[in-house]
Amino acid sequence: MAQQEPEELLEMSSDTRSILEEHDLRPLWEVEDEMGTVLDDPEADIWKWDDIKESIDAIERDVPIADLPPGFQRRVAVPINTANAISNTIYVGIQTVSPGETAPSHRHGANALRFTIDGHEDMKTVVAGEEFPMKDNDLITTPQWEWHDHVNESDETAAWLDVLDLPLVLDSLNAKNTFEYHELERQPVTKSQGYWASQYGRGRAQEDLKEDGIPGPFEGNREPTPPYRFQWEEMVESLHQRADNNDPNPNDGYSLSYVNPASGEPPLFPTMSFRAQLMQEDTDPHFHNMTEVFFVIDGEGITHIGDEAFEWSKWDIFIVPPDEIHHHEPHGEATLLAMTDRPVFEAFNLYAEAEPSS
Ligand SMILES: [Fe+2]
Ligand SMILES: [Fe+2]
Incomplete structure (x- = not known):
C-alpha cells in the first residue's frame, strides 16, 4: 500500500468539515497559506511622463472639476499596480487644476502631501487656514484632518503629485468615516503666509512648550505632522552641500530625509517617509521589505x-x-524623490534591508 502523503493525513472527515463550516471556523493549516495574499503583490513598473501627460490632458479637456460627483472632486489620474493604487500602502496620483478652477475644501483621516510638478506662485494649496504657493518641486504637507482646498489663480494649468497612505488606511485598516466636506467651497484664510513655517522655526512660543522644554502641540491637540511647505530651493541647496562635503550613501546617493518639522527628525508622517536623493554615480544593489x-x-x-x-x-x-x-545608474547627475512605507515596518519592529552577497 502506498504511503499516505502528509496532506492526506490532515484531511478532515466531511462531518468535521461541516461542523467547522457551520460555526464559521477553519483549521489553521488551511488558512495559513492564504495569509498575506488578500492584497495584490505589487510588481516593478514604470509610468512614463509622456503617457501620464497625454492622460491628464485628456481628462482635463473632458472633465471640469465642478462636474465631478460629490466626494470625488479631485481631477486625478492614478497609476494602478495593485488593486487600486501603485502599492498596498502608498497611493500616488497626478492631479491637475486649470486656471480659475478650485478643488473644494475637504479633510480626511489619511495623511497626504503634494509634490509640485508644474507649479506657479499663484497656484495655492490652502491648508489649515494658510495659502501655500505651489512652486516647482515644493513639497507641502496635508496632515490628517486638516482642511485643504486647491485654488489656481494663475493663467497656467498646474500639476502635482498627490501622495497618501490611502491603501493602508482604506484597504488594510478598512477605516470608515474618514472623510468630510467643508460647508464652504473655499475654507477661510485665517493665517498670513509663512505662519506655519514660523511656528516650526528656531523660535517657539513660550506657552507651547511643555514642562520638560520639548516643543509641545500647537493650538491644542495637533496631529504629529504640521502643515508645512518644504521649498525646493532650500532642499536642493542642502543636497549640493552634501555632495560637495560628504561621501554618498552607497545605495541612495546623496540622500536627505524630509523631517517632521515638529520633531526635527524623520519620518515626515507616521506612515510614510520621504527622501530627496541626488545621484552622480551608480549605486550599489540592495533590497528591503519596505516598498519604495x-x-x-x-x-x-x-x-x-x-x-x-x-x-x-x-x-x-x-x-x-x-x-x-x-540599484540605480544615473546618466550624469539625477535627482529622485523617494517615498517609502518604512515607518510602518519600523513601528512593528519588522524593518529589514541588506545587500546581496556577491
Ligand atoms: Fe484630500
Ligand atoms: Fe532601496
Missing part, C-alpha cells in the same frame, strides 16, 4: 529591479516592490 516609489525630479538613468531594467527620465514614476534587489 520614485518620482524623477530631474535627470535620466536606469534602475535595475530584479532582472528587469527601467529607463527613466524627468517626471516618470516607478516602483520598487518589497524584497526586490535594485
Whole structure:
C-alpha cells in the first residue's frame, strides 16, 4: 500500500468539515497559506511622463472639476499596480487644476502631501487656514484632518503629485468615516503666509512648550505632522552641500530625509517617509521589505529591479516592490524623490534591508 502523503493525513472527515463550516471556523493549516495574499503583490513598473501627460490632458479637456460627483472632486489620474493604487500602502496620483478652477475644501483621516510638478506662485494649496504657493518641486504637507482646498489663480494649468497612505488606511485598516466636506467651497484664510513655517522655526512660543522644554502641540491637540511647505530651493541647496562635503550613501546617493518639522527628525508622517536623493554615480544593489516609489525630479538613468531594467527620465514614476534587489545608474547627475512605507515596518519592529552577497 502506498504511503499516505502528509496532506492526506490532515484531511478532515466531511462531518468535521461541516461542523467547522457551520460555526464559521477553519483549521489553521488551511488558512495559513492564504495569509498575506488578500492584497495584490505589487510588481516593478514604470509610468512614463509622456503617457501620464497625454492622460491628464485628456481628462482635463473632458472633465471640469465642478462636474465631478460629490466626494470625488479631485481631477486625478492614478497609476494602478495593485488593486487600486501603485502599492498596498502608498497611493500616488497626478492631479491637475486649470486656471480659475478650485478643488473644494475637504479633510480626511489619511495623511497626504503634494509634490509640485508644474507649479506657479499663484497656484495655492490652502491648508489649515494658510495659502501655500505651489512652486516647482515644493513639497507641502496635508496632515490628517486638516482642511485643504486647491485654488489656481494663475493663467497656467498646474500639476502635482498627490501622495497618501490611502491603501493602508482604506484597504488594510478598512477605516470608515474618514472623510468630510467643508460647508464652504473655499475654507477661510485665517493665517498670513509663512505662519506655519514660523511656528516650526528656531523660535517657539513660550506657552507651547511643555514642562520638560520639548516643543509641545500647537493650538491644542495637533496631529504629529504640521502643515508645512518644504521649498525646493532650500532642499536642493542642502543636497549640493552634501555632495560637495560628504561621501554618498552607497545605495541612495546623496540622500536627505524630509523631517517632521515638529520633531526635527524623520519620518515626515507616521506612515510614510520621504527622501530627496541626488545621484552622480551608480549605486550599489540592495533590497528591503519596505516598498519604495520614485518620482524623477530631474535627470535620466536606469534602475535595475530584479532582472528587469527601467529607463527613466524627468517626471516618470516607478516602483520598487518589497524584497526586490535594485540599484540605480544615473546618466550624469539625477535627482529622485523617494517615498517609502518604512515607518510602518519600523513601528512593528519588522524593518529589514541588506545587500546581496556577491
Ligand atoms: Fe484630500
Ligand atoms: Fe532601496
